[in-house]
Amino acid sequence: MSSPTQAPVTRRRVFYLPGYDPIHPRRYRELYRKEGAEQAGLSGYDLALSARTSEGRYGWQVDAYIDGHDIHTEFDVLVWSDIVRDSMERGIAGTYLQLIRTAWTYIASGALFRLMRLRKGPVIAALYPVGFLLVQLALALLLAFGVWYGFVAGWEALFRKPDQWFSDGFTFAIYAGIPISLVAAYLLLRWFKARDNKLFAYYLMHDYAYSAQSKGANPPELEARMAEFTTEIAAALTTDVDEVLVVGHSSGAHLGVSILADLIRAGRMPENGPTLSFLTLGQVVPMVSFLKDAHRLRADLHYLSTREELAWVDVTAPGDGCAFALCDPVAVSGVAPENQRWPLILSAAFTQTLSPERWKALRWRFFRLHFQYLCAFDRPGDYDYFQITAGPQTLGERYADRAPSPSRITRATSRFTSMAA
Structure with missing residues (x-):
């Protein structure tokens, strides 16, 4: 040079x-x-x-x-x-599978806790998509239960005999309500995903999962x-x-x-x-x-x-x-x-x-x-x-005469330091 x-x-x-x-x-x-x-x-x-x-x-x-x-x-x-776009082409179920794998990679390796010793901000940012996607899932499951319960209760109110609480129709309603409730849950999850340009939960999940999928190695x-x-x-x-x-x-x-x-x-x-x-x-x-x-x-x-x-x-x-x-x-x-x-x-x-x-x-x-x-x-x-x-x-x-920031963090924190594949 x-x-x-x-x-x-x-x-x-x-x-x-x-x-x-x-x-x-x-x-x-x-x-x-x-x-x-x-x-x-x-x-x-x-x-x-x-x-x-x-x-x-x-x-x-x-x-x-x-x-x-x-x-x-x-x-x-x-x-x-x-x-990046190719790595984001996952459906709702695929994204939740990513969530499990990524969380396991960072938690089981101890990386998450060591990263928190440096700065909590980016770790919170990393946990945000996990937490928010789980909230979305919980709301979808709550909606599914509500739809199922309403379907079963409505069916019985319309079709049960006055002296009979349980019937073949009641059993039918229990099972028939399951696919209807799952469709409602899926539609709510789709609604959340369609608004991810404002929520960033799916985007950030794909981001962290991209590096975690190969545990820090670059994909081919x-x-x-x-x-x-x-x-x-x-x-x-x-x-x-x-x-x-x-x-x-x-x-x-x-x-x-x-x-x-x-x-x-x-x-x-x-x-x-x-x-x-x-x-x-x-x-x-x-x-x-x-x-x-x-x-x-x-x-x-x-x-x-x-x-x-x-x-x-x-x-x-x-x-x-x-x-x-x-x-x-x-x-x-x-x-x-x-x-x-x-x-x-x-x-x-x-x-x-x-x-x-x-x-x-x-x-x-x-x-x-x-x-x-x-x-x-x-x-x-x-x-x-x-x-x-x-x-x-x-x-x-x-920056020839510029001293480094006195607040810089230099303590070795990573558990893994190997430089040989």
């Missing part, structure tokens, strides 16, 4: 790795357009987004004028939403897609840009760890190529690395944490209840080497970088807060997503 760029960045390539998200990546383009314009207005720089002109994955381009410099940035979204289809991403990033490192920046958000953070570890191990870093930077946002790495068979991820965390070929900055915030805020993903996974240098753990400090009015409006919107890292701050500190992705400094230069 070349030494860190001292001249201002004028051309950059950004690869954005989303989390477990089934929605088309245009949502990220529109989010960048809207929030970037707001941040530019608040911070006093120019930012213009336009359609990309080059071939490749879904993306866009940004032209910015910041601190007296013109910067051109090409964005690529490393899409795996099709894999995901490994194949990650290999494609590695090749694309390697190709970008041979182009005429000043920085190649990989951004991993939420579950995309641990995918980025393995992708960049593979890239560097394979010797695919050109000798005098662009600066390689890695930004992880709202990471949930421990949800995977604490599982028994997450050997690959733990080995990649161990390896990447020592490399000089890149700069790795991890940004979270205690106000984000869906992330393991200020938890060093390498250290808490129990695989930190003595010569660990990455990641630099920083706080986005929502309570300080958002005005009291905006914080009040967002405080209880947990899923929206999980995306705040990609949005505008009306009291920005040194974390500015748009200056990082479209400004004149590389990620390493921007």
Whole structure:
């Protein structure tokens, strides 16, 4: 790797790795357009987004004028939403089977209780779909019983003789009422599922189940897609840009760890190529690395944490209840080497970088807060997503003199630390 760029960045390539998200990546383009314009207005720089002109994955381009410099940035979204959608194609019964398997994986392994020692917020977020799906099931069963009881009582009221409480008709009503009550229960569960775009119970259940199904190992289809991403990033490192920046958000953070570890191990870093930077946002790495068979991820965390070929900055915030805020993903996974240098753990400090009015409006919107890292701050500190992705400094230069957050958590907590499959 070349030494860190001292001249201002004028051309950059950004690869954005989303989390477990089934929605088309245009949502990220529109989010960048809207929030970037707001941040530019608040911070006093120019930012213009336009359609990309080059071939490749879904993306866009940004032209910015910041601190007296013109910067051109090409964005690529490393899409795996099709894999996510395929993993979500389970019926109601299949989702409840997932619930049982996922809960057993985290509880029996002890991972759930160890995760709670780090941050309770993301564990509560993980328990939310379990609890809410069980509530839905309980309501459906209660409805089924009510329908059955009403059917049987109604039948007897209409057809029993005055001096006879039990009859063949009563027996018929008992059995005939069962399928009717089950249909009513199913329709209620269908009603809940149809509104999951507001409840998120099924979505989150599929999310946690995706990693738990293989106890932390990557499914084959995901490994194949990650290999494609590695090749694309390697190709970008041979182009005429000043920085190649990989951004991993939420579950995309641990995918980025393995992708960049593979890239560097394979010797695919050109000798005098662009600066390689890695930004992880709202990471949930421990949800995977604490599982028994997450050997690959733990080995990649161990390896990447020592490399000089890149700069790795991890940004979270205690106000984000869906992330393991200020938890060093390498250290808490129990695989930190003595010569660990990455990641630099920083706080986005929502309570300080958002005005009291905006914080009040967002405080209880947990899923929206999980995306705040990609949005505008009306009291920005040194974390500015748009200056990082479209400004004149590389990620390493921007935080060269920045000390890690004094509140970071580094105690080894995972029960499983094996790095050999």
